[in-house]
Amino acid sequence: MPELPEVETVVRGLRECIAGKTIKDIGYIAPHLRKLNLRGFVKRVAGRKIGSINRVGKNIFINLDDGAVFMVHLRMTGQLLFCFQNSLNDPHNHLKINFIENGEALIFRDVRKFGHFIYAPANKRQAWFESMKLGTDALKIDADGFVELLRSKHRMIKPLLLDQSVIAGLGNIYVDEILHRSKVHPKKLSSKIAPRKLREMHARMQKILRLSIENMGTTFDSFSGVNSEPGRNQNYLLAYNNAGRVCSLCGKRKIKRIVVAQRGTFICTNCQRI
Ligand SMILES: [Zn+2]
Incomplete structure (x- = not known):
């Protein structure tokens, strides 16, 4: 399971690859992740820019320019992979964010499906962060x-x-x-x-x-x-x-x-x- 150094490695990679980029659309989202996301999130994130990306413990926070956030926990086998929109599909890819820039994309891949990819709008993020009770x-x-x-x-x-x-x-x-x-x-x-x-x-x-x-x-x-x-x-x-x-x-x-x-x-x- 990825721990602090592995998650920090991912966060540093994300800062290099996706910070400042604009979301074009959500390429796909697997059914098991849909329940973790609010209704309408696909529409809400289109056109938003990626802001800062940070980490607390093993949790990744990808901040959007409207105050919303994606929280990702990789659990056992989750991966965030930077690639191109036209790269080959893989049955373990569960969510894809397409960017306007250069046909690039971010994929959430997870073989064992224990990982979380959650969207929280600006007005819910604080309460939701507190509920995580992180030391x-x-x-x-x-x-x-x-x-x-x-x-x-x-x-x-x-x-x-x-x-x-x-x-x-x-x-x-x-x-x-x-x-x-x-x-x-x-x-x-x-x-x-x-x-x-x-x-x-x-x-x-x-x-x-x-x-x-x-x-x-x-x-x-x-x-x-x-x-x-x-x-x-x-x-x-x-x-x-x-x-x-x-x-x-x-x-x-x-x-x-x-x-x-x-x-x-x-x-x-x-x-x-x-
Ligand atoms: Zn010894």
Whole structure:
């Protein structure tokens, strides 16, 4: 599932490709997405210009010049792809926005169909954003805020970091990487982790996320940027999906897969003790 670095990669690609462009029409919209959109949205967006594009956690906001917004959540396999209007159709393409400029288009492709593509007009966007109940973005939270937030909770650290209403943007891959490199067991209670350790974890989180953005995200199967290119960060993961490989921090034990809060979790039992 795309997490913060993958979504940021998509957002940066969108800024390059579609910011400032004018919507000609909606080429098509799949029936399963229609229920997520307001009646008449196809008519409303024709002629509108794309404004700024931003991200909170794993959510993409494509702002239109009339104050409306498209909110996209890629979930498991969603992709936003920049292409030409006359490019070949694909049964997994579910929505197409055609632009006036150069016959260009943006496609929402989603093999497993869990992704969201929602339109909210200007007068509904605030209420709708608030209903998402997102915590502070993982790249925006500062060290003091991070320490205070996690010390105030009495929950296992891994599910806590995965909770989008606490910190937005982290998923299974990056939480495993952050905890492994910080040498913290995923089942440890957040309130029992020393502030000094939480500060270290915050610094590692920033570093791990920024490195992955530089690498255009992690691709295991379907993730790609708007230009259809896969990311390269899978080559830099030390714990996630590395079961059986010798831990590169201690060199003593092999990375092991365990289950924490129903999620497959990769740890070194030497470095990460409860
Ligand atoms: Zn180790």
